[in-house]
Amino acid sequence: MIHGMSTTHSTTDHRAPGATHRSSDEVNDEIRALWLRAGGTLSGEQRRAYQRLVLEWASAAPRPASHSKSSKAA
Numbered sequence: 001m002i003h004g005m006s007t008t009h010s011t012t013d014h015r016a017p018g019a020t021h022r023s024s025d026e027v028n029d030e031i032r033a034l035w036l037r038a039g040g041t042l043s044g045e046q047r048r049a050y051q052r053l054v055l056e057w058a059s060a061a062p063r064p065a066s067h068s069k070s071s072k073a074a
Helices: 024-038 044-060
Strands: none
Touching: 024 044
16 A cells, blocks of 8 residues: 555665665666666666666665655744
């Protein structure tokens, strides 16, 4: 249920299935290497690998403590 999901950062690991515990920098290096090997045009298999890497990168990227705005009364 989407409406029941929290949008704040938690300590629960929300990595893509099969993702390792690499840093976003490590995953980014692999993404860059994939594009270099591909010469700028990804095959179907490379595109799927790229999509998996992007999901892994997104799950490893640092997040702010909170996305909600403060609603202080004056």
